[in-house]
Amino acid sequence: DAGITQSPRHKVTETGTPVTLRCHQTENHRYMYWYRQDPGHGLRLIHYSYGVKDTDKGEVSDGYSVSRSKTEDFLLTLESATSSQTSVYFCAISESGQGDSPLHFGNGTRLTVT
Amino acid sequence: SQQGEEDPQALSIQEGENATMNCSYKTSINNLQWYRQNSGRGLVHLILIRSNEREKHSGRLRVTLDTSKKSSSLLITASRAADTASYFCAMGDSNYQLIWGAGTKLIIKP
Numbered sequence: 740d741a742g743i744t745q746s747p748r749h750k751v752t753e754t755g756t757p758v759t760l761r762c763h764q765t766e767n768h769r770y771m772y773w774y775r776q777d778p779g780h781g782l783r784l785i786h787y788s789y790g791v792k793d794t795d796k797g798e799v800s801d802g803y804s805v806s807r808s809k810t811e812d813f814l815l816t817l818e819s820a821t822s823s824q825t826s827v828y829f830c831a832i833s834e835s836g837q838g839d840s841p842l843h844f845g846n847g848t849r850l851t852v853t
Numbered sequence: 854s855q856q857g858e859e860d861p862q863a864l865s866i867q868e869g870e871n872a873t874m875n876c877s878y879k880t881s882i883n884n885l886q887w888y889r890q891n892s893g894r895g896l897v898h899l900i901l902i903r904s905n906e907r908e909k910h911s912g913r914l915r916v917t918l919d920t921s922k923k924s925s926s927l928l929i930t931a932s933r934a935a936d937t938a939s940y941f942c943a944m945g946d947s948n949y950q951l952i953w954g955a956g957t958k959l960i961i962k963p
Contacts, residue, residue, distance in 0.1 A: 781941070782896075783957040791899075828896055838883060838945030844895030 742766040745830050745845040746767070753853055758817040760848050762830030764810075769812040770833045772842065773797075773805060775826040782829070788813055821851045857942050857954035865960040870928040876942035877922075884945040885918055885925045889938045890956070892945040896941060899927075928961075937961045 742765045752758050762771060763849045772787040774797075784797030788806040794805050802824060817824055827849050831842040857878045866872055876885070889894040896947045900916045902909045902925070909916045922962040929936055942954040 765907075779955070782881070782953045784951070784960065793892060831896075836949040837951045838949035841898035841901055842888075842896070842943075846895045848892075 743830060743832060743843060743845040745848050747848060749849045751853060754821060758820050759804050759835050760815045760828055762813045762845060764832050766832060767810060768832040769832050770836060772837060773815045773832040774829045774831060776829060777826050779846045822852050825852045826850060857944055859942060859951055859954035859957050861957060863958040865962060866930060867931060868934055868961050868963050870932055872932050872959055874927045875924060876941050876954050877924045878944045878952065880931055880946050882944045882946055886943045887916060887927050888941045888943065890941065891938045932961045934961050947960065
């Protein structure tokens, strides 16, 4: 988890409110990812970025948007939080594409939507 | 999405014993990766084995890959209490996507 900081670490929010999670890296890696982890589902990719302003959807992108204006920062926004988005969110980085090189993960953000 | 299958789902052994976890998949892969996750923390990369490799070692970890059976195993020798964690396999496919297994929860009893 060295070089990757997620903020906040914990958040409780109400249904219908927007929420932004932040991932900051100091490794200068090109690729950044947002995953969610839920019991029984393992890790699921939400969105990823392959460069500044270059992003793409993962398998569970509905209800989420991302932005990457700088190499070091990758933001995940829940446009209108729902209870189904209660989860632990992980940011990860890699030097090359995720299927080709190891991922390095942050320590996660635990989000509760009430 | 297509998940990898891991077994067992949970494993409890005595300290000092060896632990073996297995991972199976359905698609062709470029590589297979193993990660460890301690409670409340992010995943930590352990080993990446490429499709043209059969075995790889790192300290007390040994990973094998059998592409004909579409399976891999992770062996932890001489287990320690600090090895208590969840272990995940992830397959890098030909589209540079990662397919994750659901994990094996390993408990090392003192």
